[in-house]
Amino acid sequence: MIRFENVGLRYGMGAEVLRDLSFQIAPKSFQFLTGPSGAGKSTLLRLLCMSLKPTRGLITVFDRDVVTLPKAELPALRRRVGVVFQDFRLLDHLTTFENVALPLRVLGREEASYRADVVELLKWVGLGDRMQALPPILSGGEKQRAAIARALIGQPEILLADEPTGNVDPPLAKRLLRLFVELNRLGTSVVIATHDIGLMNQFDARRLVLHEGRLSIYD
Amino acid sequence: MTDRAAMPARPGPLGRILGRVLPGRRRNAPAMAPIVPAQSIAGRSLMIVIAIMSFLACLTLGAVTLVRDASLAWQDDIVREITIQVRPVDGVDTVAEAKKATEIAASMPGVASARALEDWENAKLLEPWLGSGLDMADLPIPHLIVVELADPDAVDLIGLTARLNGEVKGASLDDHRSWTDRLKTMANATVIIGVSILGLVFVATVLSVIFATRGAMASNRDIVSVLHYVGAEASFIAREFQRHFLFLGLKGGLLGASGAAALFAILSFFLSRSIATPEGDQVSALFGRFAIGPTGYLGALAIALLIGIMTAITSRLTVYRHLASIE
Numbered sequence: 001m002i003r004f005e006n007v008g009l010r011y012g013m014g015a016e017v018l019r020d021l022s023f024q025i026a027p028k029s030f031q032f033l034t035g036p037s038g039a040g041k042s043t044l045l046r047l048l049c050m051s052l053k054p055t056r057g058l059i060t061v062f063d064r065d066v067v068t069l070p071k072a073e074l075p076a077l078r079r080r081v082g083v084v085f086q087d088f089r090l091l092d093h094l095t096t097f098e099n100v101a102l103p104l105r106v107l108g109r110e111e112a113s114y115r116a117d118v119v120e121l122l123k124w125v126g127l128g129d130r131m132q133a134l135p136p137i138l139s140g141g142e143k144q145r146a147a148i149a150r151a152l153i154g155q156p157e158i159l160l161a162d163e164p165t166g167n168v169d170p171p172l173a174k175r176l177l178r179l180f181v182e183l184n185r186l187g188t189s190v191v192i193a194t195h196d197i198g199l200m201n202q203f204d205a206r207r208l209v210l211h212e213g214r215l216s217i218y219d
Numbered sequence: 220m221t222d223r224a225a226m227p228a229r230p231g232p233l234g235r236i237l238g239r240v241l242p243g244r245r246r247n248a249p250a251m252a253p254i255v256p257a258q259s260i261a262g263r264s265l266m267i268v269i270a271i272m273s274f275l276a277c278l279t280l281g282a283v284t285l286v287r288d289a290s291l292a293w294q295d296d297i298v299r300e301i302t303i304q305v306r307p308v309d310g311v312d313t314v315a316e317a318k319k320a321t322e323i324a325a326s327m328p329g330v331a332s333a334r335a336l337e338d339w340e341n342a343k344l345l346e347p348w349l350g351s352g353l354d355m356a357d358l359p360i361p362h363l364i365v366v367e368l369a370d371p372d373a374v375d376l377i378g379l380t381a382r383l384n385g386e387v388k389g390a391s392l393d394d395h396r397s398w399t400d401r402l403k404t405m406a407n408a409t410v411i412i413g414v415s416i417l418g419l420v421f422v423a424t425v426l427s428v429i430f431a432t433r434g435a436m437a438s439n440r441d442i443v444s445v446l447h448y449v450g451a452e453a454s455f456i457a458r459e460f461q462r463h464f465l466f467l468g469l470k471g472g473l474l475g476a477s478g479a480a481a482l483f484a485i486l487s488f489f490l491s492r493s494i495a496t497p498e499g500d501q502v503s504a505l506f507g508r509f510a511i512g513p514t515g516y517l518g519a520l521a522i523a524l525l526i527g528i529m530t531a532i533t534s535r536l537t538v539y540r541h542l543a544s545i546e
Contacts, residue, residue, distance in 0.1 A: 051448070094254070095252070102445070102446075154449070
């Protein structure tokens with residue numbers, strides 16, 4: 001699904017922030033990406049979601065080399081990858097419903113064709129009664145669930161989540177983890193970047209540990 | 220302010236009409252908020268700039284139309300009249316030569332009439348320089364023959380000149396060609412200057428739109444970033460911005476064009492009221508009725524539409540370039 005081979009990344013002429021990364025994200029797999037702050041977790045996630053290109057090595061996403069991939073083909077590939085940002089990145093002028101529906105709207109689909117799906121997903125993540133609310137008045141947990149719903153609405157094959165439980169209390173973090181596990185059970189590969197040891201201990205999964213730009217894998 | 224239901228954001232009449240024809244917004248679709256909010260674009264300032272540009276472009280077009288029409292009218296008047304001059308030559312009866320020249324001219328096809336000016340008419344022509352009470356017999360003044368042309372294209376001026384040179388002593392033909400040539404040159408120069416000014420106005424409009432689009436892209440960086448992550452094509456993102464700019468361009472263009480058209484209509488109205496006054500006659504002599512006519516008004520409308528479309532295309536290309544640079 002996603003394969004890294006001896007990947008390195010540096011910004012400008014600086015030192016490499018990621019070094020010799022080699023790993024695979026298999027279909028229907030579940031993994032935590034962890035490491036101390038500044039280890040490069042967010043940078044690695046940006047490589048995974050194709051918003052950065054490596055300065056060396058090979059990254060293939062769905063068997064396509066991201067370095068040589070024509071720009072015009074990037075959007076189609078990105079639609080197969082759902083991303084949940086640490087800061088949610090919800091659009092404040094759009095309602096929860098419109099935010100979640102955004103990935104389908106950019107495909108040019110009629111609202112009538114996806115309304116039921118969006119409503120169902122919002123109910124699934126517990127936002128059924130907040131569909132017309134604007135993000136500024138949502139709580140941190142509600143924003144997080146809206147961001148997750150937006151990442152899932154396009155039925156991506158892989159979900160990347162950056163600190164998805166960083167802004168929520170432990171009970172909600174547990175509930176969100178259950179959501180990710182359920183999603184994985186339904187066939188989506190999941191990568192959760194977190195430094196919350198407690199969260200990782202709640203579910204036995206592969207761990208990718210970043211330290212000073214190098215990766216250790218604990219299956 | 221919590222829910223969208225509490226935030227009525229209905230588009231205006233022009234917005235509703237545009238909403239039906241623009242890509243990306245479909246009929247019968249429930250009102251989804253625009254992905255790029257209108258408030259995030261410096262719309263009012265840009266619209267005023269576009270309105271001013273459109274106003275200047277329409278004024279230029281109107282001025283060029285006026286000068287060209289006036290020039291054509293002058294040329295038409297001038298080419299319908301030629302003058303034959305019979306200079307006094309020693310030992311030759313100038314009156315008889317003038318009569319002969321009149322007959323030759325009158326016999327040419329396409330000539331409506333040929334008439335030698337009477338002595339009193341010549342005296343009147345010279346009065347500003349020589350004063351009144353002249354005895355024309357004492358002065359070696361050429362005889363002038365005014366020839367009115369029914370059809371300027373049918374008159375063989377070269378043949379007439381040859382006949383006059385051969386048969387009439389001291390005769391020469393003035394077909395006012397040097398005047399018409401100067402008028403044509405002036406009219407052409409005016410058109411070229413006008414087109415150049417129009418070009419400059421369009422370039423300034425395009426540059427304003429490029430700056431405004433870049434500003435809009437910068438202030439909506441987060442939205443563009445999210446659209447990228449959810450897999451939006453560059454064409455979709457460009458369309459979201461283009462929609463706003465087409466609307467702004469059309470609105471500004473129509474405002475400016477309406478202002479220019481109103482100005483011409485008001486000037487034309489006041490000129491028509493001042494007919495028979497010396498000032499009015501002078502302006503009328505230069506510019507006719509100061510009316511740009513239906514062609515001028517259609518031209519103003521065309522400029523408004525052109526500016527709207529140009530604004531949309533410019534913003535679209537600017538978005539594409541910006542997206543290509545951040546990929």
